[in-house]
Structures are given as structure tokens and as C-alpha cells.
Amino acid sequence: MATLVFVHAHPDDEASQTAGTMARAVSEGHRVVLVVATNGDHGDAPDDLADGETVVARRRAEMAASAAAIGTHRIVWLGYADSGMTGWDQNDHAESFFRADLEEAAGRVAAVLREESAEVVIGYDWHGGYGHPDHVKVHAVTKRAAELAGTPRYLEGSMNRDAVRRAVEAVRAAGVDPGWGADDPMDDGNPIGTPEDELHWACDVGEWMEVKRSALEAHASQSDARELLAMPEPLFTAVLGVEHYLEPARPEGLVRGWFLDESGVARSA
Structure with a gap:
């Protein structure tokens, strides 16, 4: 059995992006550890905050509920401040993840990788999927942490731009305008995700959709989660x-299979 460490920018990113993979790994007996870079303090402030309850406290509680739904074995909070979207004043806050020293932040993640004897670490693609400063920083930090710790396998979560385009077209064909397209500029001016022919793994997690939905429901204070639900x-x-x-260490070509099962290579698309 392997130990996998997932590095995410904010509480709720794990639910929307990798909850299916995490749940599938747990169901197969692997150890799953989640590192959360920021406290998500610039997320939505819910109307039902109790007296004295902060957005950070709520989001930490939601993260605990999501992790329980997935079966995550451990959560590690790096505790940086949410940097906000590109161009926000929060980008330059002294405690923001965006401003964090790369070697210092990567060293903290590398320490988790060593402590866990992790075989696999998963971060984000080069522009964090959609250009959010914290997501871009997760890419740099996780890649460097894998180097520092000598972690055998390093993967990057992304979105299949071509699949997103097909989904948007299907929604439009059904008479609904989502208001955006897969090729529109995102937060950093680049389109969403990665072209299909540049990806390496397409992991079917359909069997774990109820877990993914439960993880998203745990983050119900956030509008992004509610929109998906x-x-x-x-x-x-x-x-x-x-x-x-x-x-990145693999040859080119998309494999429609499970990256923890090397026999999946035989099912290359």
C-alpha cells in the first residue's frame, strides 16, 4: 500500500478537484494525507456565523467534515493567509501564501513527505488550473518539495480543457448559457486547465461520486461548492x-486508467 500526499490551496479545493481520487485510494487501503496551504480566510462569509465564529474557524470545521467523508487519514494546515484573486491587495499581505518564501514553504511540505515516507505527492499544473495566485504557488511549492524530499512520484492535478469545452457545448445545446467558455481567459489570462493531449492520466472516479458530493456538501458555506452541487x-x-x-516523468500520451495500477498503461488512449 502507498502513502499519497495531496497539496491544495484552500479548504474546498480537495472536494471539487481530487475527492474522487482520494476516496478511491482510501477504499483500496492506501494512506491519504492532505496538506492545505491557506486558511481560506477570503472565502465567502456565511450568514449563519455564530457570535465570535470566524470564517477561518468555519472553514476549518468544514474541512474536517469533508476529510471525514473522504476518509482522509491526516490534515496538515500550513496556515498561510489566503492571497485572494490576481491583483487583489491581499496578494501582497505579509502572511499571504503568494508572498511566502518558496524554499521555506517547500521545506515544510517536504517535511510532511519525509515524515509520511510518501510514495506519491500531488499538486497543481503550472498555472494552478485557472491562475489563482495561491494555486500557482501550490504548483511551485509542491514541485520543489518533491525534489527536496526525493518523493518517487510527482503528479499535478489539472482540468481537461477539451472535456470542459465539450461539457459547456452540451450545456449550451440544452438551452443554458453558462456565461463562459473553456477557452476564455481565467484569473491569469490563460484558459482553464490543460489540453487533453498534454495530460497523462484520466482517472474514472464515477463510483465515488456520492463521496465527492458529500465532500462538497461539507463546504456548503462557499458559493463555488453550492454551484457545483x-x-x-x-x-x-x-x-x-x-x-x-x-x-512530468511519464512519456507523452493520455492513459485512461488508474495511476496506482501500472497495468492501466495498457489501456492508453
């Missing part, structure tokens, strides 16, 4: 039922 079940599975990864 509002999708009809067939669309929810179509959009979120396959989780995509790059693995």
Missing part, C-alpha cells in the same frame, strides 16, 4: 466523474 446528477457526474493529472 446545483448541477443535475448526470451533469455532475459528466463534469466531475473523471479527474485528470499530469505526471
Whole structure:
């Protein structure tokens, strides 16, 4: 059995992006550890905050509930401040993750990798999927941490831009305008995710959609989670039922299989 460490920028990113992979790994007996870079303090402030309850406290509680739904074995909080979107004043806050020293932050993640004797570490693609400063920083920090710790396998979570385009076109064909397209500029001016022919793994997590939904429900204070949960079940599975990864050490070509099962290579697309 392997130990996998997932590095995410904010509480709720794990639910929308890798909850299926995490749950599948747990179901197979692997150890799953989650590192959360920021406290998510610039997320939505829910109307039902109790007296004295902060957004950070709520989001930590939600993260605990999501982790329980997934079966995550350990959560590590790095404790940086949420940097906000590109161009926000929060980017330059002294405690923001965006401003964090790369070697210092990577060293902290590397310490977790060594402590866990992790075989696999998973961060984000080069632009964090959609250009959020904290997501871009997760890419740099995780890649460097893998180098420092000598972790055998380093993967990057991403979104399949071509699959997103197909989903958006299907929604439009059904008479609904989502208001954006897969090729539109995201937070950093780049389109979402990664082209399909540059990805390495397409992992079917359809069997774990209820877990993924439960993880998202745990983050119900956040509008992004609520928007995903509002999708009809067939669309929810179509959009979120396959989780995509790059693995820079692998040869080119998308494998529609499970990256923890090397026999999946035989099913290369």
C-alpha cells in the first residue's frame, strides 16, 4: 500500500478537484494525507456565523467534515493567509501564501513527505488550473518539495480543457448559457486547465461520486461548492466523474486508467 500526499490551496479545493481520487485510494487501503496551504480566510462569509465564529474557524470545521467523508487519514494546515484573486491587495499581505518564501514553504511540505515516507505527492499544473495566485504557488511549492524530499512520484492535478469545452457545448445545446467558455481567459489570462493531449492520466472516479458530493456538501458555506452541487446528477457526474493529472516523468500520451495500477498503461488512449 502507498502513502499519497495531496497539496491544495484552500479548504474546498480537495472536494471539487481530487475527492474522487482520494476516496478511491482510501477504499483500496492506501494512506491519504492532505496538506492545505491557506486558511481560506477570503472565502465567502456565511450568514449563519455564530457570535465570535470566524470564517477561518468555519472553514476549518468544514474541512474536517469533508476529510471525514473522504476518509482522509491526516490534515496538515500550513496556515498561510489566503492571497485572494490576481491583483487583489491581499496578494501582497505579509502572511499571504503568494508572498511566502518558496524554499521555506517547500521545506515544510517536504517535511510532511519525509515524515509520511510518501510514495506519491500531488499538486497543481503550472498555472494552478485557472491562475489563482495561491494555486500557482501550490504548483511551485509542491514541485520543489518533491525534489527536496526525493518523493518517487510527482503528479499535478489539472482540468481537461477539451472535456470542459465539450461539457459547456452540451450545456449550451440544452438551452443554458453558462456565461463562459473553456477557452476564455481565467484569473491569469490563460484558459482553464490543460489540453487533453498534454495530460497523462484520466482517472474514472464515477463510483465515488456520492463521496465527492458529500465532500462538497461539507463546504456548503462557499458559493463555488453550492454551484457545483446545483448541477443535475448526470451533469455532475459528466463534469466531475473523471479527474485528470499530469505526471512530468511519464512519456507523452493520455492513459485512461488508474495511476496506482501500472497495468492501466495498457489501456492508453
